[in-house]
Amino acid sequence: MLLRYLKSYICNSVAELRLDMKVAAIVAIDKNWAIGRQGGLLCHLPADLRHFKSVTMGYPIIMGRKTFESFPRGPLPGRLNIVLTHNDDYRPSGVTVCHNMNEALAIAQAEGRDRCYIIGGGSIYALFAFIIDEIYLTQIHSQFDDADTFFPPIDQPQWEIVEQEDFPADERNPFPYSFIHLKRKIHSTEM
Ligand SMILES: NC(=O)c1ccc[n+]([C@@H]2O[C@H](COP(=O)([O-])OP(=O)(O)OC[C@H]3O[C@@H](n4cnc5c(N)ncnc54)[C@H](OP(=O)(O)O)[C@@H]3O)[C@@H](O)[C@H]2O)c1
Numbered sequence: 001m002l003l004r005y006l007k008s009y010i011c012n013s014v015a016e017l018r019l020d021m022k023v024a025a026i027v028a029i030d031k032n033w034a035i036g037r038q039g040g041l042l043c044h045l046p047a048d049l050r051h052f053k054s055v056t057m058g059y060p061i062i063m064g065r066k067t068f069e070s071f072p073r074g075p076l077p078g079r080l081n082i083v084l085t086h087n088d089d090y091r092p093s094g095v096t097v098c099h100n101m102n103e104a105l106a107i108a109q110a111e112g113r114d115r116c117y118i119i120g121g122g123s124i125y126a127l128f129a130f131i132i133d134e135i136y137l138t139q140i141h142s143q144f145d146d147a148d149t150f151f152p153p154i155d156q157p158q159w160e161i162v163e164q165e166d167f168p169a170d171e172r173n174p175f176p177y178s179f180i181h182l183k184r185k186i187h188s189t190e191m
Pocket of ligand 1: 026027028029034035036037038039040041042063064065066067068070084085086087090098099100101119120121122123124125127149
């Protein structure tokens with residue numbers, strides 16, 4: 001029960017929040033776990049954008065202020081956009097602004113869905129790393145040496161691949177890529 005305990009401890013440390021939804025991260029990484037450069041994505045991969053949309057549609061999505069501001073057309077439709085910032089005066093339209101992890105989780109949970117998605121960027125993946133149950137990983141089989149933002153290191157033995165699909169590069173997607181669905185294994189103390 002260590003994971004559940006940690007989850008409950010983290011949540012209860014600020015607010016009396018009982019999590020009864022899954023918390024999943026969705027991210028595209030390169031060979032070095034890089035996720036971004038100069039405020040934007042590493043590359044344009046239309047297949048990944050479609051995958052992101054189909055996985056997250058209808059669910060609350062939680063993101064950092066910088067990731068939100070990188071969207072060319074504002075909030076992502078069909079999903080509750082929850083944006084984290086320290087700034088009390090930040091009020092862009094079409095999103096729910098919050099100021100800490102617990103508030104974001106409480107708002108997501110109030111949607112009544114069985115899960116929410118942490119969609120980045122680097123600081124937000126790191127903030128939620130301990131309570132993420134699943135990762136929808138797009139592995140881009142390339143390396144971007146000028147990347148400046150990274151996914152936090154994961155403890156590989158704690159995770160298992162439950163699904164993987166591999167795709168070659170094509171005329172629209174310039175790099176080979178894989179969609180990998182990871183789940184955190186039950187901690188040994190839970191058995
Ligand atoms: N490859 C992918 O799948 C993927 C996905 C998403 C993003 N990205 C990339 O990641 C990069 C952005 O990541 P980033 O780490 O620079 O920025 P970010 O995580 O998107 O946003 C950082 C901002 O979030 C707010 N924040 C962070 N922690 C907070 C906390 N504990 N409480 C309240 N607010 C908090 C702060 O906003 P204030 O400064 O307003 O206080 C902070 O400046 C971009 O290059 C983007 O394209 C890649």
